């Protein structure tokens with residue numbers, strides 16, 4: 580917060596930022612790059628500013644080369660109950676997978692205080708407070724195949740890539756950083772198959788491959804916001820067509836304005852995503868998966 584307030588009143592730093600490509604003038608990315616190059620965080624604005632000005636070339640190179648693509652495994656606490664309603668074995672296709680950490684719903688235990696628990700995976704526990712008729716799965720999803728696509732997949736076995744992922748977690752969020760480290764350890768045991776490319780282009784091939792192994796499920800969280808409006812609409816149409824043809828299920832978890840035809844009149848609170856199955860909202864989910872509010876009317880599952 581101190582850094583953001585400091586930047587707001589600092590014309591020299593405004594000029595520093597103006598030299599970056601517009602799409603790279605993102606606070607989260609600039610702050611992350613400054614931390615990457617030694618700005619102590621949380622810390623005083625003066626120390627952050629000094630890193631920007633004294634290490635300008637290096638910080639700008641990082642900003643140009645890297646992106647904010649936080650991979651939040653906590654979201655599995657929202658996605659897994661939906662996956663539990665589908666007949667397996669499942670073949671998961673995650674679009675916008677980042678490092679692919681959300682491709683392992685079967686490797687975690689879950690605690691949904693207020694609704695129930697799912698244990699026995701031998702993995703770390705993910706927790707989301709729960710309200711409404713959450714369909715707590717009796718068993719873990721049977722995942723026969725998992726694959727994904729990302730514009731810039733991060734390799735979980737590459738220390739530099741996972742250090743950058745850690746660096747993207749806000750400094751005061753120790754619990755989140757710890758969860759990320761555990762998730763990387765889980766994924767490293769079986770590094771996920773994530774291809775490089777645009778999700779709209781790579782989806783057909785991935786679906787073909789998935790269909791050889793189980794019931795294909797296309798899933799995504801915090802991804803479609805990155806698409807231009809036209810592509811969001813196109814993606815919606817593609818997915819609706821695939822679901823209508825019985826080619827796959829579609830599990831989406833996005834901010835309410837991102838897929839307006841999915842959200843419809845489903846009202847969610849601030850900071851909540853719309854969790855939907857096959858284009859129908861089933862729950863409101865905290866953006867990082869810490870809360871799950873199952874829909875009581877209208878959607879699938881009650």
Ligand SMILES: C[S@@+](CC[C@H](N)C(=O)[O-])C[C@H]1O[C@@H](n2cnc3c(N)ncnc32)[C@H](O)[C@@H]1O
Pocket residue numbers: 647648649650651652654674675676677678681728729730731776777778779799800801802805806
């Ligand atoms: C905020 S991250 C979310 C990652 C993961 N889904 C999660 O929930 O933790 C968004 C990811 O979408 C990817 N992405 C954005 N636009 C994309 C596109 N057109 N095709 C493929 N991946 C894309 C980004 O590279 C980034 O890794």
